Every structure is written in C-alpha cells, then in structure tokens.
Amino acid sequence: MSQAGGSGAARVISFAQNAPAPELSRPLAERIISGDPQQRTWNYYSDPTGQFHAGIWQGEPGAWRVQYGAQEEELCTVIEGRVRLTDAHGAVQEFGPGATFVVPGGFTGVWENVTRVRKVYAVGTLRVPDDAAGGAK
Numbered sequence: 529m530s531q532a533g534g535s536g537a538a539r540v541i542s543f544a545q546n547a548p549a550p551e552l553s554r555p556l557a558e559r560i561i562s563g564d565p566q567q568r569t570w571n572y573y574s575d576p577t578g579q580f581h582a583g584i585w586q587g588e589p590g591a592w593r594v595q596y597g598a599q600e601e602e603l604c605t606v607i608e609g610r611v612r613l614t615d616a617h618g619a620v621q622e623f624g625p626g627a628t629f630v631v632p633g634g635f636t637g638v639w640e641n642v643t644r645v646r647k648v649y650a651v652g653t654l655r656v657p658d659d660a661a662g663g664a665k
Contacts, residue, residue, distance in 0.1 A: 541572055541573045541582075543572050543583075543584065543648070547570055547572075548570050548571060548572060548583075549570075550568040550569060550570050550586075551568070551569045551570075551571065552566070552567070552568060553566075553567045553568075553569065554566050554567055555567075555592035555593075555594075559592045559593045559594075560590065560591075560592045561590075561591040561592055561593065561638065561640075562590055562591045562640075563588065563589045563590025563591060563641075564588060564590055565587050565588050565589065565590030565591070565592055565641055566587070566588045567585065567586065567587045567588070568585070568586045568587075569583060569584075569585050569586075570583045570584045570585075571583040572584070578653075579652060579653045579654075579655070580650070580651070580652045580653075581649075581650070581651045581652075582648075582649065582650040582651075583648075583649060584607070584646060584647070584648055584649070585645075585646070585647050585649050586644065586645065586646045586647075587641045587644070587645050588641065588644055589641050589642065589643055589644065590640070590641055591638055591639065591640035591641075592638070592639060592640075593636075593637070593638055593639075594635070594636070594637060594638070594639045595635075595636045596631060596632070596633055596634060596635045596636070597633060597634075597653070598633050598634045599633050599653050599654040599655070599656065600633050600651065600652075600653050600654075601630065601631070601632060601633050601651070601652050601653075601654060602630065602631040602649060602650070602651045602652075603628070603629075603630050603649065603650045603651075604623075604628065604629055604630075604631065604647045604648070604649050605626075605627070605628040605647060605648045606623050606624055606625050606626065606627045606628075606645065606646075606647050607625065607646040607647055607648060608625060608644065608645065608646040609624070609625070609641065609642070609643040609644050609645035609646060610622060610623070610624045610641075610642040610643050610645070611623050611639065611640065611641055611642065611645045611647070612638075612640040612642055613629075613631070613637060613638070613639055613640070614637050614638040614640070615635065615636070615637040616636045616637050622642070633654065
C-alpha cells in the first residue's frame, strides 16, 4: 500500500480499514530449529523508498535463527500469544499480549513463537550517513 491519496497528498493509514491480502511465508528450512512456523504478513504501509514498513504479522509455533541487518530496526507490539527471543549470548526475553519491544539492527539469535503470535510491526532500514559510508559532502 502507498501513502498517497487520490490527489497525491499524503494520508494517514488506518489498520482498521481495507486490510491488504496476507503474504504467506516461512523461515528458510536451514534456519528452522523446531515446529512449522508458517507466517502471514498484512503489510499496511511501505514508504516510497522501501525503507519503512508497517503492518500485522502472525506466526505459528516454532523456533528459528534470525539475523537482522546492521541497519534494520523493528518495533513490535504483541497482540496475541507469546514470543521468546534468545540473543547470541544466551540472554532470553519473553513477551506476551500488550508488550512492546525493539529488535535492534544487527540482532542475531533465536526467535521462538511459544504459541501462535500476532504482532503489530514497524520495520525501518536506517540510512548510513554519507560521512560514515566514506562519501563526500
């Protein structure tokens, strides 16, 4: 879905209206540790640059290895179910309905849906400043 209305003006996107068709997916087979974590994503919004996305995600029980890109940040609010995240050092955090958390860029670990999980997500890919990328001003 886009941000522009019929007149080309930006408009507010409501998740309560006009749900997009779900995209079906699952983690790559080599990343799955347990279960059959089939997933559905209702992406309500993507910005014109493709760097920011927001919607609702649902995943079935299971666990799989994740590795977020260095510039990829995700904000999650759990609507239903329980999710357990284990980082590369073995630290475990569990979240249930109403919990909001951020998965920072570069996170590596295990994402486990203890039960079916539904969450609201907002994922952004941060731009690297020109000076940090070795570019000139």
